[in-house]
Amino acid sequence: RPKKPTPPEIPTEQPSPDRRETQVPVMREKVDLLAQKLVRIKHEQDNRLFPMLHVDKDFIDELSVPWKDALIVKLSGNECGFDGMKRNLDGQWGLAGEFDLLDIGNGFFVVKFNSEEDKTKVIKGIPWDIYGHHLLIRQWTQTFNAKPETIEKTMSWVRIVSLNLVYHDESFLWAIASAIGIPIEVDLDALRVERGRFARVCVEIDMNKPVVRSVGINGEWYEVQYEGLCVCQHCSCYGHCLRDCTYRPS
Ligand SMILES: [Zn+2]
Numbered sequence: 001r002p003k004k005p006t007p008p009e010i011p012t013e014q015p016s017p018d019r020r021e022t023q024v025p026v027m028r029e030k031v032d033l034l035a036q037k038l039v040r041i042k043h044e045q046d047n048r049l050f051p052m053l054h055v056d057k058d059f060i061d062e063l064s065v066p067w068k069d070a071l072i073v074k075l076s077g078n079e080c081g082f083d084g085m086k087r088n089l090d091g092q093w094g095l096a097g098e099f100d101l102l103d104i105g106n107g108f109f110v111v112k113f114n115s116e117e118d119k120t121k122v123i124k125g126i127p128w129d130i131y132g133h134h135l136l137i138r139q140w141t142q143t144f145n146a147k148p149e150t151i152e153k154t155m156s157w158v159r160i161v162s163l164n165l166v167y168h169d170e171s172f173l174w175a176i177a178s179a180i181g182i183p184i185e186v187d188l189d190a191l192r193v194e195r196g197r198f199a200r201v202c203v204e205i206d207m208n209k210p211v212v213r214s215v216g217i218n219g220e221w222y223e224v225q226y227e228g229l230c231v232c233q234h235c236s237c238y239g240h241c242l243r244d245c246t247y248r249p250s
Contacts, residue, residue, distance in 0.1 A: 033059070060142055069119065070140035071111045072104075076152070076239065078133045079107040088130045093122055108146040123185055123202060126155050127228030134229060134239065138204055139184070152207040155184055156238065159198040160215060161223040168199055177201040180212045180224060198225075210236035 033039040038059045044050035073089070080088070082103045089101065089111070100112040113119040122128075128135040136154040144150075158180060160173075167173070168191050177183035181203035190200035205211055211231055214221045231238050235247040242248070 064142050067110070067112070067140050069113065069116075071113075071119070071122070072138050072140050072144060073109050073111055074107045074136045074152070075130060076134040076136050078131075080130075082109075085109055092128055092130060092135075093118075093125070095121060104146045106146050106148045106150070108150070110140060120185075123155065126157055126202065136207070139182070152239075153204055154207055154239070155202055155204050156181075156229070157187070157200055157202050157227040159200050159225040159227065161198050161225055163199045163222055164217075164220070167217065173199050173201050176215055176217075177203045179215055181205040205238055207237060207239045211238045 034041070038056040040054045042052050042054060044052050073085075075085070075088075082101065085103075086101050089099075095113075095118040097114040097118050099114060099118065100110075102110040102112070104110055111122075113122075122137070126137060128137070134154075136152055138153040138155060158177075160176060167176075170186050170188065170191065173186045173191075174183050176199070177186065180201070182205075184202040184204055187200035187202070190198065211226065212224055213231070213236060214223055216222070226238055229239050230241045232240055232245050232247075233242045234245045237245075237247075
Protein backbone atom coordinates (compact mmCIF):
# COMPACT_ATOMS: atom_id res chain seq x y z
CA ARG A 1 0.00 0.00 0.00
CA PRO A 2 1.46 3.36 -0.95
CA LYS A 3 2.38 5.53 1.97
CA LYS A 4 0.16 8.49 2.56
CA PRO A 5 1.94 11.60 1.35
CA THR A 6 3.09 13.77 4.18
CA PRO A 7 1.52 17.20 4.21
CA PRO A 8 3.79 20.01 3.11
CA GLU A 9 5.55 21.71 5.92
CA ILE A 10 3.88 24.90 6.99
CA PRO A 11 6.41 27.64 6.39
CA THR A 12 7.30 29.36 9.63
CA GLU A 13 7.60 33.08 9.58
CA GLN A 14 11.24 33.96 9.09
CA PRO A 15 12.49 37.35 10.11
CA SER A 16 13.79 39.26 7.16
CA PRO A 17 17.61 39.23 7.02
CA ASP A 18 17.88 42.94 7.68
CA ARG A 19 15.68 42.79 10.78
CA ARG A 20 18.59 42.44 13.17
CA GLU A 21 20.06 45.70 12.02
CA THR A 22 16.77 47.57 11.90
CA GLN A 23 16.53 49.28 15.26
CA VAL A 24 14.20 52.06 14.26
CA PRO A 25 10.99 51.63 12.30
CA VAL A 26 11.42 51.74 8.56
CA MET A 27 11.09 55.27 7.26
CA ARG A 28 7.60 55.82 5.98
CA GLU A 29 6.59 57.85 3.00
CA LYS A 30 5.84 61.40 4.13
CA VAL A 31 2.17 62.29 3.98
CA ASP A 32 0.08 65.21 5.18
CA LEU A 33 -1.70 63.66 8.13
CA LEU A 34 -3.77 66.76 8.78
CA ALA A 35 -5.02 66.87 5.19
CA GLN A 36 -5.83 63.16 5.35
CA LYS A 37 -7.64 63.79 8.64
CA LEU A 38 -5.55 61.15 10.39
CA VAL A 39 -4.53 63.83 12.85
CA ARG A 40 -6.78 66.66 13.97
CA ILE A 41 -5.62 69.50 16.18
CA LYS A 42 -8.10 70.82 18.69
CA HIS A 43 -7.43 73.30 21.43
CA GLU A 44 -8.49 72.56 24.95
CA GLN A 45 -10.73 75.30 26.28
CA ASP A 46 -10.24 77.02 22.91
CA ASN A 47 -6.80 78.03 24.11
CA ARG A 48 -4.00 77.89 21.53
CA LEU A 49 -1.55 77.14 24.34
CA PHE A 50 -3.23 73.77 24.89
CA PRO A 51 -3.19 72.09 21.50
CA MET A 52 -4.48 68.52 21.63
CA LEU A 53 -3.76 66.19 18.75
CA HIS A 54 -6.47 63.64 18.08
CA VAL A 55 -4.88 60.76 16.23
CA ASP A 56 -6.70 58.18 14.17
CA LYS A 57 -6.71 54.80 15.95
CA ASP A 58 -5.81 52.79 12.85
CA PHE A 59 -2.91 55.11 12.18
CA ILE A 60 -1.55 54.62 15.71
CA ASP A 61 -1.94 50.86 15.26
CA GLU A 62 0.16 51.12 12.11
CA LEU A 63 2.86 53.08 13.92
CA SER A 64 2.79 50.56 16.76
CA VAL A 65 3.61 47.49 14.69
CA PRO A 66 7.39 47.57 15.38
CA TRP A 67 6.77 47.96 19.11
CA LYS A 68 3.86 45.71 19.92
CA ASP A 69 6.03 42.87 21.26
CA ALA A 70 8.34 45.13 23.23
CA LEU A 71 8.56 45.21 27.01
CA ILE A 72 9.13 48.15 29.30
CA VAL A 73 11.51 47.63 32.20
CA LYS A 74 12.51 49.72 35.19
CA LEU A 75 14.62 49.03 38.21
CA SER A 76 12.42 49.59 41.25
CA GLY A 77 13.66 52.30 43.59
CA ASN A 78 16.84 52.89 41.62
CA GLU A 79 17.54 54.89 38.52
CA CYS A 80 19.97 53.04 36.40
CA GLY A 81 21.80 54.52 33.41
CA PHE A 82 21.77 52.97 29.97
CA ASP A 83 25.17 51.28 30.26
CA GLY A 84 24.39 49.89 33.68
CA MET A 85 21.02 48.59 32.62
CA LYS A 86 22.39 47.01 29.45
CA ARG A 87 25.19 45.30 31.35
CA ASN A 88 22.84 44.08 34.06
CA LEU A 89 20.24 42.72 31.68
CA ASP A 90 22.91 41.02 29.54
CA GLY A 91 24.33 39.42 32.67
CA GLN A 92 21.05 38.41 34.30
CA TRP A 93 19.09 37.27 31.29
CA GLY A 94 21.86 35.47 29.42
CA LEU A 95 19.87 35.43 26.20
CA ALA A 96 20.90 33.64 23.02
CA GLY A 97 19.98 36.56 20.77
CA GLU A 98 20.43 40.27 20.80
CA PHE A 99 17.96 42.76 22.17
CA ASP A 100 17.65 46.47 21.66
CA LEU A 101 17.48 48.68 24.71
CA LEU A 102 16.12 52.20 24.45
CA ASP A 103 16.29 54.71 27.26
CA ILE A 104 12.91 56.49 27.39
CA GLY A 105 13.62 58.54 30.49
CA ASN A 106 12.91 58.48 34.21
CA GLY A 107 14.49 55.07 34.60
CA PHE A 108 12.23 53.41 32.03
CA PHE A 109 13.69 51.37 29.15
CA VAL A 110 12.06 49.71 26.17
CA VAL A 111 13.37 46.28 25.33
CA LYS A 112 12.92 44.93 21.81
CA PHE A 113 13.81 41.29 21.42
CA ASN A 114 15.06 39.75 18.23
CA SER A 115 13.42 36.44 19.02
CA GLU A 116 10.18 35.34 20.62
CA GLU A 117 12.09 32.64 22.56
CA ASP A 118 14.19 35.25 24.31
CA LYS A 119 11.13 37.22 25.32
CA THR A 120 9.48 34.05 26.63
CA LYS A 121 12.63 33.22 28.60
CA VAL A 122 12.58 36.64 30.24
CA ILE A 123 8.90 36.32 31.18
CA LYS A 124 9.36 32.78 32.49
CA GLY A 125 12.25 33.97 34.64
CA ILE A 126 10.25 36.66 36.47
CA PRO A 127 11.05 37.90 39.10
CA TRP A 128 14.45 39.32 38.18
CA ASP A 129 16.42 41.07 40.87
CA ILE A 130 19.45 43.20 40.18
CA TYR A 131 21.61 44.04 43.18
CA GLY A 132 18.63 43.79 45.49
CA HIS A 133 16.40 45.90 43.27
CA HIS A 134 13.35 44.35 41.69
CA LEU A 135 13.16 44.68 37.92
CA LEU A 136 9.69 45.86 36.99
CA ILE A 137 8.58 44.39 33.68
CA ARG A 138 5.47 45.44 31.83
CA GLN A 139 4.06 45.27 28.35
CA TRP A 140 4.69 48.08 25.94
CA THR A 141 1.48 50.02 25.26
CA GLN A 142 0.61 52.82 22.88
CA THR A 143 -0.40 55.08 25.72
CA PHE A 144 2.65 54.49 27.91
CA ASN A 145 4.16 57.74 29.07
CA ALA A 146 7.47 57.62 30.96
CA LYS A 147 6.56 60.37 33.39
CA PRO A 148 8.10 60.17 36.85
CA GLU A 149 4.65 59.75 38.38
CA THR A 150 3.76 56.87 36.08
CA ILE A 151 2.07 54.21 38.14
CA GLU A 152 4.32 51.24 38.42
CA LYS A 153 3.02 48.12 36.86
CA THR A 154 4.80 44.84 36.70
CA MET A 155 4.36 41.28 35.58
CA SER A 156 4.23 38.67 38.28
CA TRP A 157 3.72 34.94 38.38
CA VAL A 158 0.83 34.01 40.61
CA ARG A 159 -0.31 30.66 41.96
CA ILE A 160 -3.90 29.69 42.43
CA VAL A 161 -3.57 27.30 45.34
CA SER A 162 -5.41 23.97 45.51
CA LEU A 163 -7.34 24.79 42.39
CA ASN A 164 -9.69 21.97 41.49
CA LEU A 165 -8.03 19.93 38.73
CA VAL A 166 -11.10 20.29 36.59
CA TYR A 167 -10.10 23.91 36.11
CA HIS A 168 -6.53 23.14 35.00
CA ASP A 169 -7.23 24.21 31.47
CA GLU A 170 -5.28 26.83 29.57
CA SER A 171 -8.30 28.83 28.43
CA PHE A 172 -9.90 28.73 31.83
CA LEU A 173 -6.69 29.80 33.58
CA TRP A 174 -6.47 32.68 31.13
CA ALA A 175 -9.91 33.72 32.31
CA ILE A 176 -8.84 33.43 35.96
CA ALA A 177 -5.73 35.50 35.17
CA SER A 178 -8.02 38.16 33.69
CA ALA A 179 -9.79 38.38 37.05
CA ILE A 180 -6.46 39.04 38.80
CA GLY A 181 -4.77 41.43 36.35
CA ILE A 182 -3.87 41.62 32.69
CA PRO A 183 -3.19 38.04 31.58
CA ILE A 184 0.27 37.50 30.06
CA GLU A 185 0.91 33.77 30.08
CA VAL A 186 -0.30 30.45 31.45
CA ASP A 187 2.36 28.07 32.79
CA LEU A 188 1.60 24.93 30.82
CA ASP A 189 4.10 22.85 32.81
CA ALA A 190 2.16 23.58 35.98
CA LEU A 191 -0.95 22.25 34.27
CA ARG A 192 0.35 18.68 34.41
CA VAL A 193 -1.65 16.71 36.89
CA GLU A 194 1.43 15.44 38.76
CA ARG A 195 2.18 19.06 39.68
CA GLY A 196 -1.46 19.85 40.34
CA ARG A 197 -1.04 21.46 43.74
CA PHE A 198 -1.45 24.84 42.14
CA ALA A 199 -2.03 26.47 38.80
CA ARG A 200 0.34 29.20 37.68
CA VAL A 201 -0.31 32.24 35.52
CA CYS A 202 1.65 35.38 34.71
CA VAL A 203 -0.31 38.62 35.07
CA GLU A 204 0.47 42.30 34.88
CA ILE A 205 -0.57 44.10 38.04
CA ASP A 206 -0.65 47.65 39.27
CA MET A 207 1.80 47.98 42.14
CA ASN A 208 0.05 50.94 43.73
CA LYS A 209 -3.25 49.18 44.18
CA PRO A 210 -4.14 46.29 46.44
CA VAL A 211 -3.74 42.97 44.67
CA VAL A 212 -6.36 40.23 44.40
CA ARG A 213 -5.68 37.76 47.23
CA SER A 214 -8.38 35.23 46.44
CA VAL A 215 -10.47 34.32 43.46
CA GLY A 216 -13.86 32.66 43.51
CA ILE A 217 -15.25 30.13 41.07
CA ASN A 218 -18.94 29.36 41.28
CA GLY A 219 -18.98 30.12 44.98
CA GLU A 220 -15.68 28.41 45.94
CA TRP A 221 -12.76 30.63 47.00
CA TYR A 222 -9.14 29.92 46.13
CA GLU A 223 -6.06 31.58 47.56
CA VAL A 224 -3.90 33.60 45.16
CA GLN A 225 -0.17 33.72 45.94
CA TYR A 226 2.36 36.08 44.34
CA GLU A 227 5.77 34.63 43.61
CA GLY A 228 9.04 36.35 44.37
CA LEU A 229 7.96 39.46 46.22
CA CYS A 230 5.96 40.03 49.32
CA VAL A 231 2.47 41.40 49.40
CA CYS A 232 2.02 43.96 52.15
CA GLN A 233 -0.08 42.68 55.03
CA HIS A 234 -1.41 46.16 55.70
CA CYS A 235 -2.43 47.56 52.32
CA SER A 236 -2.36 44.35 50.19
CA CYS A 237 -0.10 46.01 47.64
CA TYR A 238 2.57 43.99 45.90
CA GLY A 239 6.25 44.79 46.07
CA HIS A 240 6.82 46.04 49.60
CA CYS A 241 6.70 44.51 53.06
CA LEU A 242 4.71 45.70 56.03
CA ARG A 243 7.62 47.66 57.52
CA ASP A 244 8.03 49.65 54.28
CA CYS A 245 4.33 50.41 53.90
CA THR A 246 3.67 54.10 53.27
CA TYR A 247 -0.05 53.65 53.93
CA ARG A 248 0.55 52.39 57.44
CA PRO A 249 -0.36 54.87 60.19
CA SER A 250 2.83 55.75 62.06
ZN1 LIG B 1 1.60 48.41 52.29
